[in-house]
Amino acid sequence: MDALAGLLDGPRARGAFLLRMVMDPPWSLRIEDRAPICLMSPTRGEAWIVPASGRPVLARAGDIVIVRGPDPYTVAHAPDAEPSTRIGPGGVCTTLRGEPLAQSMELGVRTWGNAADGSVTMLVGTYLMEGEISGRLLDALPPLLVLTAEEWSCSVMPLLDEEISKDEPGQSVVLDRLLDLLLIAVLRAWFNRPGADAPAWYRAMGDPVVGPALRLLQNDPAHPWTVAALAAKCGVSRAGLARRFGELVGEPPMAYLTNWRLALAADLLREGDATVEAIARQVGYGGAFALSAAFKRVRGLSPQEHRTNCRNGKGIPASAEAGGRVGP
Numbered sequence: 471m472d473a474l475a476g477l478l479d480g481p482r483a484r485g486a487f488l489l490r491m492v493m494d495p496p497w498s499l500r501i502e503d504r505a506p507i508c509l510m511s512p513t514r515g516e517a518w519i520v521p522a523s524g525r526p527v528l529a530r531a532g533d534i535v536i537v538r539g540p541d542p543y544t545v546a547h548a549p550d551a552e553p554s555t556r557i558g559p560g561g562v563c564t565t566l567r568g569e570p571l572a573q574s575m576e577l578g579v580r581t582w583g584n585a586a587d588g589s590v591t592m593l594v595g596t597y598l599m600e601g602e603i604s605g606r607l608l609d610a611l612p613p614l615l616v617l618t619a620e621e622w623s624c625s626v627m628p629l630l631d632e633e634i635s636k637d638e639p640g641q642s643v644v645l646d647r648l649l650d651l652l653l654i655a656v657l658r659a660w661f662n663r664p665g666a667d668a669p670a671w672y673r674a675m676g677d678p679v680v681g682p683a684l685r686l687l688q689n690d691p692a693h694p695w696t697v698a699a700l701a702a703k704c705g706v707s708r709a710g711l712a713r714r715f716g717e718l719v720g721e722p723p724m725a726y727l728t729n730w731r732l733a734l735a736a737d738l739l740r741e742g743d744a745t746v747e748a749i750a751r752q753v754g755y756g757g758a759f760a761l762s763a764a765f766k767r768v769r770g771l772s773p774q775e776h777r778t779n780c781r782n783g784k785g786i787p788a789s790a791e792a793g794g795r796v797g798p
Contacts, residue, residue, distance in 0.1 A: 483646035487561045487596040490634050492583035493517075494590070498546035500553035503539070503561065506608060508596040509652060510535045510545070513631060515590035518551075520544040521614050532619025534627075534656055538611050547590070560598065579637045593631060595649040607657070610669035615660060622659040626652045674718035679706050683715060683723060691731050692754040697723050727754075732768055735761060739773055740780040746773045 487505070501508070510519070511534040520526040522541045526549035529535050537543055544553055555571060556564050563571045563582075577586050630648045633641070661668040674680045682704045687695065700723055701711040715723045731753040738749045750761035758773075765773045 483595075483597055483649045485598070485642055486646050486649050487594075487598055488630075488634055488645050488649060489561075489580045489582050489594055490631075491592045491594055492577060492581060492585060492588040492590070493547070493592075494583075494585035494588035495547040496551060497584055497590075498544060498548075498551035498553045498555070500542060500544055500556045500566070501537075502542040503557055503559050503596065503598075505539045505596045505598055507539065507653070508537045508594065509649070509656065510537070510592055510594050511627060512590060512592045515588075517590055517592060518544075518546050518549045519614060519616075520546065520549055524614060527614060527616050529616065530619070534617050534622065536611065536615040536653075536656060538608060538613050538615075541613065543614075545592075561596070579635045581635055593627075593634060595630075595645075595652065597649075607669075610672070611657075615656075617656060617659055617663075621663060622656065624652065624655040624659075626655055670718055670720050674715075677714070677718055679704060679711060679714050680718045683711060684719070684726075687723070687727050687730060691727065691734060692752060694754070695724070695727055728764065728768065731755070732765060735765065735773065736769075736776060739777040749773070 487503075510517075510529065512529050512531045514531055516528060516530045518526050518528055519535055519537065521537070521543045527535065528549075544551075546553070553566065556566055558564065563575065565571060572582075575582050575584060577583055626648055630645070630652060633644055633648060660666065661672055671684070675684055683700050686693075686700060686703055697712055698708045701708045704711060706714075712722060715726070719726055721729075734753045735749050738744060738752065739746075744752075745758070746761060747758040750756070750758050753761070755761040755764065762772050765771070765776065769776065771779070
């Protein structure tokens with residue numbers, strides 16, 4: 471399992487917010503949905519992305535942009551355009567005064583905008599829930615990431631463009647998987663570009679000593695690893711592995727393993743109904759008490775409190791289910 475696979479294999483898009491946006495100037499959207507990641511790609515025309523802090527960025531047809539939440543940002547026809555529309559949590563669309571707009575701007579299945587034949591068309595895909603395993607990945611990304619059409623190409627984009635407005639059985643699952651593939655393709659291109667400042671854990675995967683150790687920990691977190699056992703598997707001394715691992719990854723092997731196990735456990739608690747005891751054994755703890763103690767020490771709450779908090783406040787807001795959400 472490589473670095474990206476390890477970090478993206480657990481949390482996956484589930485009922486992601488996807489639509490084709492069609493706009494004609496003047497237009498300006500204030501995005502306040504607090505989503506962890508949003509991908510945007512103009513397929514016609516261009517758009518400005520204006521972060522809460524930092525310089526505005528122009529995205530042209532074929533470029534792709536990743537905006538990392540939860541800070542608000544603006545998407546508009548011009549960098550100084552005053553917002554007239556607000557997109558809130560769950561994709562709820564209103565005027566700045568709170569008046570609903572979703573119905574008046576609906577243009578078809580997963581198609582939304584102010585003009586059916588607008589000069590700007592943009593594909594938008596948003597992850598609505600923060601995945602715990604991807605936290606390390608999110609921390610490595612800038613608030614605003616842009617790849618130009620000259621810097622990347624991906625066969626997933628035309629397929630997403632084709633599928634996004636279809637209304638067939640299982641379509642939401644198809645779109646979720648396409649969004650996942652698109653995200654992985656963009657991140658791979660971003661980290662592999664010339665002069666990229668890739669995160670330490672990503673670069674470490676190519677190291678002849680640390681790379682194998684990371685793969686062992688990621689592939690089998692339930693194994694009773696020690697630094698000595700890990701070093702023996704990698705064919706190096708215990709001291710040599712500990713020193714090299716700390717230099718490249720930024721933390722000791724066992725600290726990395728603890729964080730990895732707890733991230734896996736956090737996802738399992740949020741996404742399924744398995745008992746804390748079963749999850750503990752799945753991720754490498756002797757039982758529910760050991761997992762609870764580690765979870766409380768590192769995250770400041772118990773596994774059950776984490777599960778309850780996720781189910782009470784981490785899903786799609788009730789307002790989106792009640793109406794007003796952009797798209798179907």
